[in-house]
Amino acid sequence: MTTTAPPAPRTARLAPARAERVTNRRSERFACGVLMGPFFVLFVAVFLIPVATVVWLSFFSDDQPGLGFGPESSVFVGLRSYIAVLSDPTFLGGLGTVVLYCLIYIPLMVVGALALALLLDSGVVRLRAWAQLVLFLPHAVPGIIAAIIWLYLYTPGLSPVVELLGKADITVDFLGVHAVLPSMVNIALWSNLGYNMVIFYAALQAVPREVLEAAVIDGAGPVRTALRIKTPLVRPSIVMVAMFTLIWALQLFTEPMLLSQSTPMISSRFSPSMYIYDAAFTRNNYGLAAAASVILLLCTIALSYGVTRWSNRGGNREEANR
């Protein structure tokens, strides 16, 4: 009885008749189905089936039958699409670009957001609630609009920034070959810094007061407390933010897509996501696009797993040190 009983054992104990218990269980099962049903319909329709489709597609190719007569037919081509994608220098270049982008963006984001949260948590910031709200503001600006704003701020003639720098005899081509990646990092940083700061700040608020008081009694200064006490305590949030930032960064699409309208430095296969779009909807090569999608998916899963493992190892080391 205990193993199959509904969640509240106390109910079961109090219910006098066995028949009633059965009715309860049935009605609970019914309620559970009604509450979960809609979500799982969506789960199957817009997640499981698409994932299965993309994997299936990556092993097939639309081959024109001889002379181009008759209907197209899908033929099994095994790993041909994967080999084509992995030997395509534009795809590998895009992957390299995104890895470089992540290497610049993620450390800046995590350190920046955490530093701001620690500063706000230090208790000496004036107008703290207002500062927080303003820093959070870009989260309400859609990605494409953030990209438009910054694109115009990068464009000579439109931008007061370029003009001000010009007056100081500094010419920066924000959309030039070397600057275009940092320019994109800046857009992403501007958009998400405040949001992640709020997450860190919330986690910092949950740090027990006794721990901080103990640190003060032990003679730790504010900086030391922040780095040695508070930071390790919000480690789960750091991992979560790093992971979500990574997943989003690997999908890099909106910013380069918009900037590509204004600079020749961004090709139509600049990032893996743009490669997928280009392969599927410009070249109509679904097999190739599907293989590239699966590779991107595997990279995302592998890297996320890596982040989790790395954070666990770090956590264990900390345990051992204690």
Added chain:
Amino acid sequence: MTVTDAPAALRPRLLGRTTVNVVVAVAVLYTLLPVLWLVLAASKDRDALFGSEVLSLSDFSFAQNLRDLFGMDGGIYGRWYANSLLYAVLGAAISALVSVGCGYAFDKYRFRHKEKLFGLLLAAVMVPQTVLALPLYLIASGTGLVNTFWSVFIPVLFNPFGVYLGRIFSQGYVPNEVLEAARMDGASELKTYVRVSLRMMGPGLVTIFLFQLTAIWNNFFLPMVMLSDQKLYPVSLGLYTWNSSATVSPEYYPVVIMGSLLAVLPLIVAFVLLQRFWRSGLTAGAVK
């Protein structure tokens, strides 16, 4: 190590305070100035915009730009805006209810393979949108839904992270004793959910709604793949096409700027009005 850290403890408090406030002020300016530029630029006509006279308050043509925006291309911007509101508000509302219901069921009911199922669902958070776009397009074109309202509306209802949050909120806000009491009173499970539990989870529901509202308002890749009819575009995709026209015909620049400004407003209003709720919601998501 003690040598580098010691001055921090001994540092005059005033200097420390000033440094902290200056750093935060710089971050605030970095955040605010681009938005301020957008507001100022929206009030300029095209010549002033390219004359880089954005900071002067002469040639105030805010109203003119607004008229141009809603007159451009047969007033299609209004249409895009209405589409975005419909996709985002309705989509986020349905999505939040679906996710919270599912998260609540995960928390309060026991069934076989529950944790495995939950793990699978969390794994879905990791799958990039761009990976799902091609198969979703092929499915939509197979069922004749491509280039319709539904092709953009249905996929955004799926929010596995919302279920995760819903489960946490259910744990935090709805004590099991309340459900037991309701069961003792003979209320049916679903009635209890609607009348009691859902109300107790109100702040959580609002948080999930806001997250999804932002996500749908931001949505760009999926509409770009699915839609070819400009009348169905959301604002994001519309502004993207106008921006590409602007590189050829500069009369589009002022309307893109004004259009961007208007497109930012609903989310800012929503976030400021509902501050109380999402702040507590973020805490729940972060501490777990």
